[in-house]
Amino acid sequence: MSNHAVNILKTELLSDNWYTLNNVTFELQKADGTWERQSREAYDRGNGATILLFNRVQKTVILTRQFRMPTYLNGNDDGLLIETCAGLLDQDHPEVAIKREAEEETGYQLTHVSKVFEAYMSPGSVTELIHFFIAEYDGSMKVSEGGGHAHEQENIEVLELPFSHALAMLADGRIRDGKTIMLLQYAQLHDLLG
Numbered sequence: 715m716s717n718h719a720v721n722i723l724k725t726e727l728l729s730d731n732w733y734t735l736n737n738v739t740f741e742l743q744k745a746d747g748t749w750e751r752q753s754r755e756a757y758d759r760g761n762g763a764t765i766l767l768f769n770r771v772q773k774t775v776i777l778t779r780q781f782r783m784p785t786y787l788n789g790n791d792d793g794l795l796i797e798t799c800a801g802l803l804d805q806d807h808p809e810v811a812i813k814r815e816a817e818e819e820t821g822y823q824l825t826h827v828s829k830v831f832e833a834y835m836s837p838g839s840v841t842e843l844i845h846f847f848i849a850e851y852d853g854s855m856k857v858s859e860g861g862g863h864a865h866e867q868e869n870i871e872v873l874e875l876p877f878s879h880a881l882a883m884l885a886d887g888r889i890r891d892g893k894t895i896m897l898l899q900y901a902q903l904h905d906l907l908g
């Protein structure tokens with residue numbers, strides 16, 4: 715990582731218990747040419763990918779529901795969050811990773827996925843870049859019940875919902891996960907479900 719306007723002075727490891735939390739001390743060059751010293755914590759879990767599965771004929775989407783401790787700590791009463799299928803890349807190419815995650819979490823084996831955009835989801839604190847995908851699904855692609863890895867205690871519930879129902883849940887706050895809102899709105903904007 716190099717940039718003529720950024721000079722990293724020190725990277726202090728604060729935690730590597732699961733992923734890596736560093737405190738980075740650096741100098742940043744301002745518009746007037748002077749340098750300013752700052753320290754910022756950055757949590758590095760690698761990059762991720764997420765996907766909206768949709769069926770144009772049925773006008774349905776596949777979402778997941780799972781317990782998310784950080785949300786439980788911050789106002790989500792039962793900790794359960796409705797999300798598009800997502801996972802960390804684990805060194806794989808984003809397309810390979812999202813097909814793997816889709817099969818593990820939702821039980822659908824996808825052959826064709828389309829990347830629609832990528833985004834930093836929490837740029838002040840988390841390094842992760844998420845790759846966003848969409849794919850059409852139908853019953854013939856279902857190879858298992860999904861649910862995620864038992865040994866990772868994921869306990870993922872698979873939801874098949876009318877698209878209109880998902881949009882209503884977004885409007886009334888039952889869906890409040892960033893990547894999920896972005897993909898549902900993408901589908902609406904591009905009229906994916908007709």
Ligand SMILES: Nc1nc2c(ncn2[C@@H]2O[C@H](COP(=O)(O)OP(=O)(O)O[C@H]3O[C@H](CO)[C@@H](O)[C@H](O)[C@@H]3O)[C@@H](O)[C@H]2O)c(=O)[nH]1
Nearest residue numbers: 732733759762763797800801802815842844866867868893
């Ligand atoms: N033991 C332990 N397990 C952890 C920890 N943090 C995460 N895990 C587990 O590691 C696994 C990661 O599963 P993935 O499917 O690869 O990732 P994800 O948790 O779905 O995360 C994706 O979606 C998140 C929500 O939008 C994103 O935040 C994340 O970056 C990624 O895209 C999950 O079973 C999760 O519980 C931890 O601190 N300790």
Ligand SMILES: [Mg+2]
Nearest residue numbers: 799800801819
């Ligand atoms: Mg996941």
